[in-house]
Amino acid sequence: MRSSNTHPNAAHPNADVRMRGFAVRSTVQQALAWLDEHCPSTTELMQELISLSDAAGRVLAENVNSTVDVPQFRRAMMDGFALHAENTRGAGSENRLRLEIIGDCFPGEAFAGEVAPGQAVRIMTGAPLPAGADAVLPAERCEFHDSQLFVLDEIAAGKHVGTIGEDITAGTEVFQAGRQLRAQDVGVLSSIGCPAVKVVQRPRVRIVITGNELLPTGTTPAGCQIADANGPMLAALVNRDGGMTSGPDLVPDDRDAILAALKSDAEVILVSGGSSVGQEDYAPTLLAEHGELGIHGIHMRPGSPTGMGTLDGRLVILLPGNPVSCLCAYDFFAGRAIRQLGGRSANWPYRSVQGTVASKLMSPLGRLVYARVAFNPKNSWVEPITNSGSSVLSSTTRADGFVVIPADSEGYDEGTEVGVFLYD
Numbered sequence: 508m509r510s511s512n513t514h515p516n517a518a519h520p521n522a523d524v525r526m527r528g529f530a531v532r533s534t535v536q537q538a539l540a541w542l543d544e545h546c547p548s549t550t551e552l553m554q555e556l557i558s559l560s561d562a563a564g565r566v567l568a569e570n571v572n573s574t575v576d577v578p579q580f581r582r583a584m585m586d587g588f589a590l591h592a593e594n595t596r597g598a599g600s601e602n603r604l605r606l607e608i609i610g611d612c613f614p615g616e617a618f619a620g621e622v623a624p625g626q627a628v629r630i631m632t633g634a635p636l637p638a639g640a641d642a643v644l645p646a647e648r649c650e651f652h653d654s655q656l657f658v659l660d661e662i663a664a665g666k667h668v669g670t671i672g673e674d675i676t677a678g679t680e681v682f683q684a685g686r687q688l689r690a691q692d693v694g695v696l697s698s699i700g701c702p703a704v705k706v707v708q709r710p711r712v713r714i715v716i717t718g719n720e721l722l723p724t725g726t727t728p729a730g731c732q733i734a735d736a737n738g739p740m741l742a743a744l745v746n747r748d749g750g751m752t753s754g755p756d757l758v759p760d761d762r763d764a765i766l767a768a769l770k771s772d773a774e775v776i777l778v779s780g781g782s783s784v785g786q787e788d789y790a791p792t793l794l795a796e797h798g799e800l801g802i803h804g805i806h807m808r809p810g811s812p813t814g815m816g817t818l819d820g821r822l823v824i825l826l827p828g829n830p831v832s833c834l835c836a837y838d839f840f841a842g843r844a845i846r847q848l849g850g851r852s853a854n855w856p857y858r859s860v861q862g863t864v865a866s867k868l869m870s871p872l873g874r875l876v877y878a879r880v881a882f883n884p885k886n887s888w889v890e891p892i893t894n895s896g897s898s899v900l901s902s903t904t905r906a907d908g909f910v911v912i913p914a915d916s917e918g919y920d921e922g923t924e925v926g927v928f929l930y931d
C-alpha cells in the first residue's frame with residue numbers, strides 16, 4: 508500500500524472533529540483519488556494457486572496459454588457412418604448406393620484399421636474418425652441391414668467432422684490476467700488439462716459495527732435498542748465484491764474497544780457508525796492518533812461523515828451509521844477498494860440504463876447526491892423515492908436503483924435523460 512498525505516484533512520491541525528463539525532470536507536473526486544492511491548497496483552496484488560474446482564468467480568493473476576489442441580484428433584459430430592464422401596456422390600432415395608460396414612467406432616478409442624473406398628464404419632458422436640474416412644453420414648440419411656449400408660444422400664468431404672484444434676489451438680492465449688473466471692472459463696481450463704490456476708488473493712475485510720444502541724442480527728428490537736442493519740448488509744456487499752469477511756462484530760462506543768477492533772490483520776477494516784462529530788464518535792480521532800486519517804467529511808449526501816485512512820499499513824474506512832449513508836459510502840469507496848484489492852474492476856457492479864425523469868430529482872448545490880429512484884422498464888420513467896432520509900433503509904429496498912447527481916447540479920427537471928444504476 509502506498510502512503511501519502513495528499514488531502515488537506517491529513518494536514519489539519521485538529522483532527523478531532525468531535526462536537527466541532529467538519530473543518531474541511533473533501534470532494535468525492537478527492538476522496539476517490541486518495542483511495543485509489545492507497546490501493547495496490549495490479550502488479551502488487553497478492554497471488555495464490557488454487558484448484559480449478561474453486562476457481563469460478565476468482566480473478567486470474569497470470570495469462571493462461573494452452574499447450575494442447577482441443578480436440579487433438581478429428582472426431583465425429585453426428586451418430587452415423589464414417590466413409591469416403593466420394594462414395595456418396597449421386598446418392599438419393601431413388602439411387603441408394605451400397606457400402607460395406609466393416610466395424611464400429613466409439614468415443615475414447617481409436618478404430619484399428621482403415622476405411623477403404625466402398626467401406627464404412629458405424630461411428631458415434633465424439634469418436635475419433637477412422638483413418639481413410641473423410642466424412643460422417645448421419646444415421647437418418649441412410650439405411651442399413653447387417654453389414655450393408657445404403658446411402659440415401661450425398662455429403663461433402665469434411666461434413667460432420669470436427670477438426671483438430673477447432674475449439675482451441677495449441678500455443679494460443681486462452682485467458683488474460685485480470686479476468687474474473689466464469690463457469691464456462693473453468694470448463695475451458697479443464698479442457699486444456701489445467702489442474703490449478705494462479706489467482707489474486709481475496710482481500711480479507713474486517714467488519715466492525717459500533718453503537719451501544721445495537722442488538723445483534725436476529726434480535727427483535729426492543730426499548731431504545733435497534734437491531735444491527737449495517738453488519739449483514741456490509742457482509743453481503745463485501746462478499747459480492749470478492750472480499751472475505753470477518754465479523755460483523757458488534758463493538759460498544761468505547762475508545763479502547765474500538766481501538767482494539769481497529770487493530771486487525773485484515774487488509775481492509777470497515778467501521779460502521781461513530782464516524783461523525785458526536786461525543787461518542789471515536790473512530791476518526793483514534794485513526795488520526797494511531798494511524799493516518801486521510802479523508803474525513805465528504806461533499807456528498809448521504810455519506811457526508813465518511814472517513815478513510817490507514818493503520819499499521821491497513822486501509823480503514825469509516826462508514827456512517829445511518830444505514831443508507833453506510834450503503835452509499837460503501838458503494839462509493841469501500842467496495843471500490845475491495846474490488847481493486849481483489850484484482851477486479853474498480854467500477855460498480857451495477858447495470859446502468861438510460862431513463863427519463865418523471866418528477867424532478869432535487870439536489871443541493873455543492874454536494875453530490877445519491878438519489879434513490881424507481882425505474883419503470885416499460886416507459887423508462889425515473890421517479891424519486893419518497894421518505895428517503897439516510898436513516899430509512901427501506902428507501903433502498905423500495906428503489907430499483909439510484910441516480911448520481913453531481914455536486915455542480917441542482918437536480919434534474921422532468922423530461923431530463925439520466926443514467927440509472929440498477930440494484931438488480
Ligand SMILES: Nc1nc2c(c(=O)[nH]1)N[C@H]1C(S)=C(S)[C@@H](COP(=O)(O)OP(=O)(O)OC[C@H]3O[C@@H](n4cnc5c(N)ncnc54)[C@H](O)[C@@H]3O)O[C@H]1N2
Pocket residue numbers: 528529716717718720721733734735736737738779780781782783784785788809810811812826827828829830832897898
Ligand atoms: N452535528 C452534526 N451531527 C451530525 C452530522 C454532522 O455533520 N454534524 N452528520 C450527520 C450525518 S449526515 C450522519 S450520516 C450521521 C452519521 O453519524 P455516525 O456515523 O456517527 O453514526 P451514528 O451516530 O453511530 O449513527 C447514526 C444513526 O444510525 C443508526 N445506526 C448506527 N449503526 C447502525 C447499524 N449498524 N444498524 C442500524 N442503524 C444504525 C444509529 O442508531 C443512529 O440513529 O451523523 C449525523 N450527525
Ligand code: MOO
Pocket residue numbers: 807808809810811812827829832833897898
Ligand atoms: O450524510 Mo448523512 O450520511 O445523510 O445522513
